[in-house]
Amino acid sequence: xxxLHYCHQGLDEYYRxxxxxxxxxxxxxxxxxxxxxxxxxGPWWVTISTAIMIxxxxxxxxxxxxxxxxxxxxxxxxxxxxxxxxSAQISDAxxxxxxxxxxxxxxxxxxxxxxxRLAIRNLIILTHNFVVxxxxxxxxxxxxxxxxxxxxxAILLLQIMLVMLCTCIAIFCSRxxxxxxxxxxxxxxxxFFSPILWQPNSLxxxxxxxxxxxxxxxxxxxxxxxxxxxxSSDSWNYVLMNTFCIFLLTIYLLGKSKLKIAVWL
Amino acid sequence: MTSILIKNxxxxxxxxxxxxxxxxxxxxxxxxxxxxxxxxxSGLLIKALKNISFDIFKGDRVGVIGHNGSxxxxxxxxxxxxxxxxxxxxxxxxxxxxxxxITLGMDPEATGYENIRMRAVLMGMKLSDVKKIENExxxxxxxxxYLHFPLRSYSTxxxxxxxxxxxxxxxxQILIMDEWLSVGDEQFQNKAEKRLGELITExxxxxxxxxxxxxxxxxxxxxxxxxxxxxxxxxIDSLC
Numbered sequence: 001x002x003x004l005h006y007c008h009q010g011l012d013e014y015y016r017x018x019x020x021x022x023x024x025x026x027x028x029x030x031x032x033x034x035x036x037x038x039x040x041x042g043p044w045w046v047t048i049s050t051a052i053m054i055x056x057x058x059x060x061x062x063x064x065x066x067x068x069x070x071x072x073x074x075x076x077x078x079x080x081x082x083x084x085x086x087s088a089q090i091s092d093a094x095x096x097x098x099x100x101x102x103x104x105x106x107x108x109x110x111x112x113x114x115x116x117r118l119a120i121r122n123l124i125i126l127t128h129n130f131v132v133x134x135x136x137x138x139x140x141x142x143x144x145x146x147x148x149x150x151x152x153x154a155i156l157l158l159q160i161m162l163v164m165l166c167t168c169i170a171i172f173c174s175r176x177x178x179x180x181x182x183x184x185x186x187x188x189x190x191x192f193f194s195p196i197l198w199q200p201n202s203l204x205x206x207x208x209x210x211x212x213x214x215x216x217x218x219x220x221x222x223x224x225x226x227x228x229x230x231x232s233s234d235s236w237n238y239v240l241m242n243t244f245c246i247f248l249l250t251i252y253l254l255g256k257s258k259l260k261i262a263v264w265l
Numbered sequence: 266m267t268s269i270l271i272k273n274x275x276x277x278x279x280x281x282x283x284x285x286x287x288x289x290x291x292x293x294x295x296x297x298x299x300x301x302x303x304x305x306x307s308g309l310l311i312k313a314l315k316n317i318s319f320d321i322f323k324g325d326r327v328g329v330i331g332h333n334g335s336x337x338x339x340x341x342x343x344x345x346x347x348x349x350x351x352x353x354x355x356x357x358x359x360x361x362x363x364x365x366x367i368t369l370g371m372d373p374e375a376t377g378y379e380n381i382r383m384r385a386v387l388m389g390m391k392l393s394d395v396k397k398i399e400n401e402x403x404x405x406x407x408x409x410x411y412l413h414f415p416l417r418s419y420s421t422x423x424x425x426x427x428x429x430x431x432x433x434x435x436x437x438q439i440l441i442m443d444e445w446l447s448v449g450d451e452q453f454q455n456k457a458e459k460r461l462g463e464l465i466t467e468x469x470x471x472x473x474x475x476x477x478x479x480x481x482x483x484x485x486x487x488x489x490x491x492x493x494x495x496x497x498x499x500x501i502d503s504l505c
Contacts, residue, residue, distance in 0.1 A: 023386040027370075030383055034374045103387065106369050108346030176288040259349040262342075263278055
């Protein structure tokens with residue numbers, strides 16, 4: 001019964017946060033605007049650095065893996081941009097409550113708004129990076145086909161899941177300060193362990209290495225539609241199941257700790 | 266009716282040592298099943314507020330006095346709803362405006378108008394409602410064209426005028442202050458005093474924490490004294 005009570009409290013917190021959408025939407029957009037206010041090309045710096053990274057590494061790695069640059073570059077570009085988006089949110093989440101400590105200690109705003117604010121920031125950066133993806137797909141690859149539509153619900157679903165996952169991580173990291181470091185290590189390993197640099201078919205019979213890797217499925221449901229294919233229903237099911245489990249975990253955890261987060265800081 | 270009813274409220278504050286902050290030691294503790302019981306490692310528990318009870322009704326201007334560390338800030342934060350992990354009960358009717366940090370959420374790089382919006386949405390306002398008060402704020406703060414410039418180009422006095430104007434535009438029934446707000450030059454200070462006077466009406470509650478007994482004598486009609494987290498109401502005349 002206690003569990004149900006916590007879950008209800010957690011849901012309520014999310015509900016309040018969604019109601020304050022002007023707050024997190026405006027502040028998230030404002031964060032990006034202010035960060036780049038005094039530079040001429042602003043957030044397009046992100047685009048440029050991503051473009052250079054993808055061009056340089058894309059050519060190099062396609063030679064190392066002895067694959068066709070035309071197929072490797074779009075694969076790498078999409079995977080890399082999506083991964084940057086995912087990992088930025090997770091690493092931001094490790095210190096989010098500390099970052100907004102002064103606000104948390106002065107107001108009674110629901111905690112998810114800080115995670116929503118981060119999500120808006122990172123979504124804006126993702127859109128800027130997507131310019132590179134689209135350019136690579138059209139200039140190097142074969143362009144988009146009608147399947148690309150499926151990448152939109154995929155990004156939405158992943159965003160919802162990531163916000164909830166990041167809430168758990170944020171709570172955990174504000175109680176246990178050394179978890180931030182652990183998460184950073186996990187992110188580093190995950191980048192090399194997941195098929196972002198290397199293609200899944202190079203595993204040659206060891207598919208279990210990716211099938212049980214959630215990050216593979218997260219990326220796959222966005223990547224495949226952009227490369228002109230449909231993501232497997234296995235991947236979709238996997239992500240949906242992930243989302244559901246994380247949803248239960250996050251409402252429980254948030255409901256349980258929302259009374260205490262302010263004193264942990 | 267605007268009121269704050271507090272009954273048997275106790276606030277414990279965990280002070281974590283780095284041992285209990287770490288996930289590793291928590292797990293080891295669980296695994297060992299408390300075989301090694303070292304109370305010093307589980308961190309300290311500070312009682313910031315001890316079993317306090319008092320009621321505040323509309324029209325009350327409550328001065329809160331006490332030494333550093335007596336629990337003044339903790340009490341204000343409990344009432345604002347920041348610290349929710351207390352035992353006992355607190356019933357609160359009416360909207361709250363915290364004037365403790367009136368520059369909260371403002372950014373030196375943003376323009377005056379942007380800062381109005383950023384500050385207002387942090388107080389829970391909708392952007393469409395902010396539009397309606399922008400002119401009033403511009404007029405009251407006397408900043409005029411300056412509002413199009415970034416906040417960092419303002420003098421300290423101008424920054425304070427802006428944040429004061431924003432924070433006091435939203436009407437609330439319960440006002441919380443840590444020391445009196447004094448902003449700007451003499452002329453603006455009179456204006457600010459008048460504005461605060463309008464906010465604090467017969468229908469509202471003011472809670473003012475301060476070290477200045479004169480200020481409290483001048484402003485308040487009730488005084489509570491905090492000492493080591495314990496609360497005692499004293500009569501306003503006994504203040505000297």
